[in-house]
Amino acid sequence: MMARPVEITSRGLRLGGEDGEEMRLLSGEVHSWRLDPARWPAVLDAVADLGFTAVGTYVPWAVHEVVPGRFDFSGPRDVERFCALAAERGLRVLLRPGPDCGGELPGSGWPRRVLDDPRCQARRSNGQPYLLASATHHCHPPSYASTAFLDEVARWYDAVAPVVARLQYPDGPVVAVQVDNEIGFHFQANAYALDYHPDAVAGYRAFLEARYGTVGALNATYGTHHARFSDVDPPVDGAADPDPWRIDWVAWREEHLRQAIGTMAGMLRERGVDRVPLVHNHHPRTEPPIDMGAMERSAGIDLCGSDIYAPRQGARAVRDLVRHLAGSSKLPWLAELGAGWLSLPWLLPMQVTPEDEEVAACRALLGGLRAANVFMLVERDRWFASSIAADGTPRPERTATWRRLARLLDELDWASLERWAPVLLLENRSETRRVAARDTLGTVVPCFSQVMPLDDRLTSIPHDDTDELRQWERGMAEALDAAGIEHDRATTSSLPDLRRYEAVLVPVLGALDPSAWDRLLAAAADGVRVGIGPRLPSLDDLGRPHEFPSAPGVELLSEPAKAAVLAPAPPFRCAHPAVDLVCWSGGGREVLVTFNASAGTVAAEVVFDGRRARFEPRWTPAPAVEGEGSVPVALAPWAVQVWEVSR
Amino acid sequence: MITADVRMVDLEPEGFGRLAAILARRVYAPAPELQVLHRNGEVLAAVHPDDGLVEGMATRPFTDVDRRAAELLALTGVARVTMLDTDGLEDLVGEVNELAVPGRSQWELLWLARELWWTHPAVVTVPEPPEAPAWRRVVAWSRRRDADWWAVVGAWEGDELALSVIAHVGMDGIDVLTSADHFGPYRPPRSRAVELVERVARQGRVGAALLCDLADLERVVDSADPIVELARVVGEGRVLHHEGIEDLW
Numbered sequence: 101m102m103a104r105p106v107e108i109t110s111r112g113l114r115l116g117g118e119d120g121e122e123m124r125l126l127s128g129e130v131h132s133w134r135l136d137p138a139r140w141p142a143v144l145d146a147v148a149d150l151g152f153t154a155v156g157t158y159v160p161w162a163v164h165e166v167v168p169g170r171f172d173f174s175g176p177r178d179v180e181r182f183c184a185l186a187a188e189r190g191l192r193v194l195l196r197p198g199p200d201c202g203g204e205l206p207g208s209g210w211p212r213r214v215l216d217d218p219r220c221q222a223r224r225s226n227g228q229p230y231l232l233a234s235a236t237h238h239c240h241p242p243s244y245a246s247t248a249f250l251d252e253v254a255r256w257y258d259a260v261a262p263v264v265a266r267l268q269y270p271d272g273p274v275v276a277v278q279v280d281n282e283i284g285f286h287f288q289a290n291a292y293a294l295d296y297h298p299d300a301v302a303g304y305r306a307f308l309e310a311r312y313g314t315v316g317a318l319n320a321t322y323g324t325h326h327a328r329f330s331d332v333d334p335p336v337d338g339a340a341d342p343d344p345w346r347i348d349w350v351a352w353r354e355e356h357l358r359q360a361i362g363t364m365a366g367m368l369r370e371r372g373v374d375r376v377p378l379v380h381n382h383h384p385r386t387e388p389p390i391d392m393g394a395m396e397r398s399a400g401i402d403l404c405g406s407d408i409y410a411p412r413q414g415a416r417a418v419r420d421l422v423r424h425l426a427g428s429s430k431l432p433w434l435a436e437l438g439a440g441w442l443s444l445p446w447l448l449p450m451q452v453t454p455e456d457e458e459v460a461a462c463r464a465l466l467g468g469l470r471a472a473n474v475f476m477l478v479e480r481d482r483w484f485a486s487s488i489a490a491d492g493t494p495r496p497e498r499t500a501t502w503r504r505l506a507r508l509l510d511e512l513d514w515a516s517l518e519r520w521a522p523v524l525l526l527e528n529r530s531e532t533r534r535v536a537a538r539d540t541l542g543t544v545v546p547c548f549s550q551v552m553p554l555d556d557r558l559t560s561i562p563h564d565d566t567d568e569l570r571q572w573e574r575g576m577a578e579a580l581d582a583a584g585i586e587h588d589r590a591t592t593s594s595l596p597d598l599r600r601y602e603a604v605l606v607p608v609l610g611a612l613d614p615s616a617w618d619r620l621l622a623a624a625a626d627g628v629r630v631g632i633g634p635r636l637p638s639l640d641d642l643g644r645p646h647e648f649p650s651a652p653g654v655e656l657l658s659e660p661a662k663a664a665v666l667a668p669a670p671p672f673r674c675a676h677p678a679v680d681l682v683c684w685s686g687g688g689r690e691v692l693v694t695f696n697a698s699a700g701t702v703a704a705e706v707v708f709d710g711r712r713a714r715f716e717p718r719w720t721p722a723p724a725v726e727g728e729g730s731v732p733v734a735l736a737p738w739a740v741q742v743w744e745v746s747r
Numbered sequence: 748m749i750t751a752d753v754r755m756v757d758l759e760p761e762g763f764g765r766l767a768a769i770l771a772r773r774v775y776a777p778a779p780e781l782q783v784l785h786r787n788g789e790v791l792a793a794v795h796p797d798d799g800l801v802e803g804m805a806t807r808p809f810t811d812v813d814r815r816a817a818e819l820l821a822l823t824g825v826a827r828v829t830m831l832d833t834d835g836l837e838d839l840v841g842e843v844n845e846l847a848v849p850g851r852s853q854w855e856l857l858w859l860a861r862e863l864w865w866t867h868p869a870v871v872t873v874p875e876p877p878e879a880p881a882w883r884r885v886v887a888w889s890r891r892r893d894a895d896w897w898a899v900v901g902a903w904e905g906d907e908l909a910l911s912v913i914a915h916v917g918m919d920g921i922d923v924l925t926s927a928d929h930f931g932p933y934r935p936p937r938s939r940a941v942e943l944v945e946r947v948a949r950q951g952r953v954g955a956a957l958l959c960d961l962a963d964l965e966r967v968v969d970s971a972d973p974i975v976e977l978a979r980v981v982g983e984g985r986v987l988h989h990e991g992i993e994d995l996w
Contacts, residue, residue, distance in 0.1 A: 206751055206752060212849070216849075226837065228840065228841060228844060229844065231840075231843060231844050231847050233853060233856065233857065234853070236749065236751055236752075236753055236852055236853045236854075237751045237852065237853055238847045238851075238853055238856050239847075240844075240847070440760070441764070441767070443755040443758055443763060443924070444853070445763075445766060445767045445770045446770070446774070446853070446854045446857060447853060447857065449766075449767035449768070449770040449771040449774055450764075450767055450771065451764035451765065451767050451768040451771070452764055453761070453764065480756075481754050481755055481756055482755045483755075484755075484758035484759070484760055484763045484764070485758075485760035485761075485763070485764055486760075490756070490757075495760065498760070541784075541833070541836075543837050543840065544833070544836045544837060544839075544840050546840075546843075550774065550857050550861075551843065551856075551857060551860050552839070552840075552843065552860060552864055553778075553861070553864065554782070554831070554836075555780075555782045555794045557794045557799055557800060558782060558784050558792050558794055558831075562792070562800050
């Protein structure tokens with residue numbers, strides 16, 4: 101396949117071929133249609149002045165389709181003019197034409213007539229549409245399997261794709277296009293809530309046929325007597341000991357998301373959006389039905405990232421999501437790195453101060469993330485506390501973080517540094533699908549507890565296996581963190597190249613995909629230390645007894661705490677439980693980032709090998725410290741410090 | 748009360764965040780509640796706020812749902828016991844769906860859904876369900892007025908205007924939600940608080956205003972009945988300025 105003019109690299113984008121321009125992808129979200137077009141120049145000036153390399157914007161279907169079948173791209177909807185102004189300022193553009201946009205739009209960007217069309221609506225197993233509480237207005241969101249809905253999407257793409265295509269690099273500033281937004285059954289993870297639209301059920305049956313080949317093979321697995329695949333009805337509720345029928349349904353839901361994104365990606369490519377990468381963003385969930393690695397590799401897109409909005413107390417959630425992106429994607433990227441917050445105090449009240457944004461941004465961009473889109477960098481309707489006001493006036497107390505980060509990334513040549521993360525911690529997707537298959541109350545579970553205050557713990561059938569799995573997942577992660585061993589995360593259903601790591605860990609109660617086992621054995625044969633526990637696998641991904649090849653290189657851990665034993669010693673360590681360290685190196689340089697993940701002031705020691713070293717602070721002004729074997733560090737509550745280390 | 752296409756612009760970066768933090772205490776208030784999921788007296792699961800899923804008395808079959816709820820309340824010491832009939836819950840979900848008519852705002856949907864929850868036959872709770880929230884009285888009060896007026900809320904911390912929320916009420920309800928920032932950079936000190944109302948009045952009629960100390964605003968929002976608490980705060984002379992709100996209580 102010929103290389104496109106814009107390609108994704110492990111550090112950002114490359115424009116113009118092998119010897120082309122290397123571009124750091126640090127963009128800020130600006131909703132052009134929500135601003136006075138006369139203010140666009142001032143707004144874009146302010147964005148460029150902060151060191152951002154690009155802007156991102158939705159191109160919402162419901163905004164541009166002014167009457168059914170007629171689309172307006174003029175005035176505040178003039179995407180081409182907005183992009184031209186961005187280009188004049190050296191800014192590239194990430195366009196997000198949906199069909200879903202979110203963005204606190206009344207119908208999430210889907211036109212009301214589409215949402216109200218029963219043929220398009222996602223369905224619960226009892227046929228009811230699903231109620232999604234969203235910005236100021238609720239809706240019955242669509243089924244991404246519905247042919248009626250996808251036909252409507254095609255008509256929208258007929259209108260918007262030519263506009264987008266004209267703007268693609270090198271003829272225009274658009275360097276990436278996002279397909280849809282946060283696909284994932286409308287944030288509803290319950291396995292039996294969605295989607296039972298007839299077209300989705302037809303897709304499920306096609307999935308089974310592709311998997312089993314013959315209905316006889318399916319019957320042998322399920323213990324059933326179906327005459328044909330079209331006779332197989334999906335499960336509608338969970339079971340304590342999930343059977344292959346339910347596990348297949350859980351797996352289908354993951355595949356359904358990939359098929360939907362792949363279909364829409366194909367539509368865009370067919371309509372001329374073929375010179376830039378196509379990307380997608382998940383909401384911050386890594387377990388079923390989400391599989392970021394598989395989405396990136398098999399859904400017809402080039403990059404899958406995620407979104408996160410976190411105050412300072414959520415810094416470790418940011419850390420863990422970045423670890424997952426680092427293990428699952430070729431370019432760890434947040435399509436939405438939260439800045440400010442939506443103005444819906446009656447639904448999701450959250451306060452975001454400048455300090456909160458500094459903590460989250462640093463935890464992400466200095467902790468392993470390589471690219472980000474700050475959402476919202478520029479204020480607009482239904483959003484507050486952005487760094488730049490709607491008229492382009494910067495708010496210094498908030499822009500300071502972005503300005504300092506952009507400068508630091510340049511001064512330290514961050515792209516040349518590698519993060520020390522020698523361990524990969526895997527989610528065992530065969531086990532987590534079994535957990536998902538224990539969900540219940542799919543016809544009742546609400547989108548948010550504010551709609552119905554049903555205790556979430558009632559919506560899953562309890563089982564000792566679920567508790568044991570969580571204990572091992574948590575225990576392995578805690579063991580690594582306690583030992584100061586930074587790590588990546590991924591899932592067994594979309595394994596990265598395991599030879600990148602010195603150790604790979606995966607919790608196994610009994611079930612494991614045999615193909616994942618083969619990959620683990622191959623890695624072990626190549627010298628990777630592979631640790632599993634509490635048991636060797638004996639069941640395949642459907643829970644059927646399976647003979648797994650013996651594992652001479654695989655170590656069976658007796659307890660999760662042993663996970664750290666397999667890992668190499670970190671170059672820098674800190675015993676304080678509130679302090680996280682991320683070590684970077686490259687070109688003979690060492691940079692250490694320390695994060696205080698607590699509300700208290702921390703006085704701790706950073707320990708390293710015996711040579712004398714000098715730690716020069718590069719984030720918060722402070723005196724340098726020196727020591728042989730250790731240096732004292734003092735961190736204010738939630739504080740970040742970046743140290744350039746010379747030995 | 749709030750239109751579906753309400754514009755929310757020029758909200759204070761810090762002030763609106765403080766309001767969100769105050770409201771978060773109410774939205775996410777700890778509610779030590781035991782929920783029991785059953786089908787016609789056969790218990791499927793019971794979840795305790797602290798202990799998670801529990802067994803024992805909470806999961807024994809019963810014939811009298813009201814009596815069982817009262818027994819569990821006395822036994823467990825939680826603040827509330829709620830018995831949920833799983834078959835009836837499906838009906839409840841259907842009825843919530845019917846509340847989701849196009850002209851209804853998110854805010855109203857959430858409150859109506861909560862009222863439906865506490866009154867639906869599938870849900871039996873002890874003690875008595877929470878009283879009807881203040882919003883119904885606020886909606887009724889606002890509908891007694893003509894359209895096209897501004898409502899102003901300002902709260903001071905020391906001498907500084909800590910937060911302001913200013914709403915324009917049109918024909919169908921609140922169609923603009925904004926703050927003092929929308930009316931210019933000047934933020935009056937506590938001693939001249941009423942100037943905030945005067946600045947808004949230059950743009951249109953002010954139909955209601957409440958200017959107070961932040962601590963008093965928090966007290967009102969945190970209380971079990973905000974309107975009763977507001978009446979008390981006003982009656983005690985603690986507000987800096989008020990107008991147009993006396994018929995709220």
